[in-house]
Each structure stands twice: as C-alpha cells, then as structure tokens.
Amino acid sequence: MSSLQTRSHGDYTVGWICALPTEMAAAQGMLDEHHAVLPPRTQDNNNYAFGRIGDHNVVVACLPLGVMGTISAAIVANQMLSTFTRLRFGLMVGIGGGVPSEEHDIRLGDVVVSKPTGSYGGVIQYDFGKTVQEGKFTRMGSLNRPPDVLLTALANLEAKHMMEGHELAKYLREMMEKYPMNAQFTHPGIQYDSLYKAEYDHPSGQVTCEKCEGTQLVDREPRPSVDPFIHYGLIASGDQVMRHGATRNRLRGELKVLCFEMEAAGLMDCFPCLVIRGVCDYADSHKNKRWQRYAAATAAAYAKNLLNIIPGNQVTGTRTAIEATEENKSNSRDKHDDQNLHQHNHFSGNFNTSGGKAFYGGTYNSGGGPMSF
Numbered sequence: 001m002s003s004l005q006t007r008s009h010g011d012y013t014v015g016w017i018c019a020l021p022t023e024m025a026a027a028q029g030m031l032d033e034h035h036a037v038l039p040p041r042t043q044d045n046n047n048y049a050f051g052r053i054g055d056h057n058v059v060v061a062c063l064p065l066g067v068m069g070t071i072s073a074a075i076v077a078n079q080m081l082s083t084f085t086r087l088r089f090g091l092m093v094g095i096g097g098g099v100p101s102e103e104h105d106i107r108l109g110d111v112v113v114s115k116p117t118g119s120y121g122g123v124i125q126y127d128f129g130k131t132v133q134e135g136k137f138t139r140m141g142s143l144n145r146p147p148d149v150l151l152t153a154l155a156n157l158e159a160k161h162m163m164e165g166h167e168l169a170k171y172l173r174e175m176m177e178k179y180p181m182n183a184q185f186t187h188p189g190i191q192y193d194s195l196y197k198a199e200y201d202h203p204s205g206q207v208t209c210e211k212c213e214g215t216q217l218v219d220r221e222p223r224p225s226v227d228p229f230i231h232y233g234l235i236a237s238g239d240q241v242m243r244h245g246a247t248r249n250r251l252r253g254e255l256k257v258l259c260f261e262m263e264a265a266g267l268m269d270c271f272p273c274l275v276i277r278g279v280c281d282y283a284d285s286h287k288n289k290r291w292q293r294y295a296a297a298t299a300a301a302y303a304k305n306l307l308n309i310i311p312g313n314q315v316t317g318t319r320t321a322i323e324a325t326e327e328n329k330s331n332s333r334d335k336h337d338d339q340n341l342h343q344h345n346h347f348s349g350n351f352n353t354s355g356g357k358a359f360y361g362g363t364y365n366s367g368g369g370p371m372s373f
C-alpha cells in the first residue's frame, strides 16, 4: 500500500495531530495510502507518519508519550510547522469527554467538532482567566477561528450528512478490513454506555461501575443503531482532566460546551485548525478507558470524511498556516494598539502566566469577557 514516489516536505498540506498512540493508530488506519518517511528538520523532535487521504498529502504527529496538555500540543505543532512550511491547516483529532444535555444527546462514540459560536472561535480555554472580587472567575482571551476552507467544508459536510447520512461506518469498516488487528477499535456495546446523574459520584476505590447504583442512571431513549452522531459546537480545552459531573454541568451552563479536552487551546493561535473529538466518556467520576479506541476511530473517520469532500486545489490555493498565523498576530497587534489608545488603565499584551503556561503567538486582553480577534 506504500507508494514509492518521492515526495518532499513541501508536498504536505494537512497536519494531523494526536495526543495518544491509540489516536495515532486510528489516524494511520484512515490513510488511503502510506508514504515513505521524510526526515524532520533539525530541532524537530516529532515522529511522523505520512500518507494520503483523498486529494491531500497528510503528515501525522503524536504528542510525546505521557506528556499531554496545551503546552505539549503547542510544541508539537510549532515543530511540525518548522519542518512542513507549506501546511495549510491542522486537524486535532482524538478523544474527549462528552457533555450531554437535553439539547445535545451525546453518547459514547459520538463525534464533537469545533465550530465558531457567538464570540468564540470554536475552542474555549476554560481554565485561563483571573479570579476577581468575591472569588468570581473571569475568563480571558478567545482563540482563533479555524480557516475558511475548513469552515466551508464543515458547512458542506453538515448539510450532506443531513441529507444522506454520514460515511463514518464505511470508513471504520474499511479500516478493519485493511488492518485486522484494528478489531480492538470496534464498538464496545451499548450496555457499557452508562450516563449517571451529574450529582452521583463514582465510589472511590472501585475500578469499574459494577457497584454503581442503576437507579442513578439517566434514562435515555435507545437509538435505532450504534452509528455515531456528529455534534457541532464549542469545545472546552484546559490543562486539567475533567472528571466531575457537577462541575461539567456547571461549565455547560456557563459556556454551552459540548466536550472537554486537553490540547486544542495550545494549537488554535499557532496553527489554524479544527478540533475533532470522539466521545470516550462523560467527563465525570465514572470515566474509564473502555471506549477510548472506538472513540479515537470515530473521530479519525470523521476527519477522513471531511478531507474527502475538500478538493485538493481548494487547499493548495489558500495561504499557508504560517502566513495565516502571522496575519492574525498582526491584526491582533493592531487591535491592541487601538485599544491601548483608549484604555490606558487596562493591561494588554502577551501573557505568560506564573503557572508555567506558555502561549504561542496569542495575545490576550485583560478587559474581561471573551474577545474575538
């Protein structure tokens, strides 16, 4: 399946980033064709996989083992961009904790895709801000929107899925046929999809939910099939693992997010990208790893479905990710200059918080409330 044709770094237009080896395996399982490995440039420590999906040459990188979070994601993205300078956009593809609500009946294995909503670009760094009077937490900054070529494709795909249904099951099936060991990536069975009431915490010391009370389960209509649903909206990104139902629901009320994850906030301002998350748990204390592989596969299948509807020339005709990021930075600087003229008392500029969080290329304004740049 590997193609012997020689390609150069400049031939790769899509950067696909994952956080876990499971997600990297799912990404590779979705490639239509595998390419020979190209050496990274100096000071690039990433390990890459190369291949093609539809019209696009795709380079895949995974975060270093055991190092998750927004900083690690930003480092991987920056190194990727230093080697592959012609990349047009990125896809952050992997698993996340779903936030079910009456409006969004999210189940395990479903896919959540970041989509600009209100003043947010699709991803909210929910733990970045300041605590002010009466202990109130004020969130600051807003992360960039994905590039237009992705947003257009997203709208087209959403419409296509409404009319014809999605092709995720087909891509999952094809992956299993090509790689028989990927049977581990199959649907675990709906009997293992249990959503407990937000206030009901998992008993400490118990590995599984076997001893959790059935009366505390949320009553949900069975679905006609196990095919995943796709949900579009805001994704909450932060450096802590969310595993508390009541906090999840509080943030759902405040921010209307559909999913929690731990990397996207590190990418959005240094690498124009879309975030695609397969739901592997409900971001509560009952979370376990049973659904991780299947959720990684459904997210990767959605990414493939998306790339397959974008014509190659539409991507090569757009500015590179590096150019787009430079332009965003300069727009953001202009905006800040304007604001500084009018708001002498407000601090404005690059933040590097004492907690050791580094932000790459993003500027944040402390005026309070979300801002879109």
Ligand SMILES: [Zn+2]
Binding pocket: 201, 202, 203, 208, 209, 210, 212, 285, 286
């Ligand atoms: Zn439990």
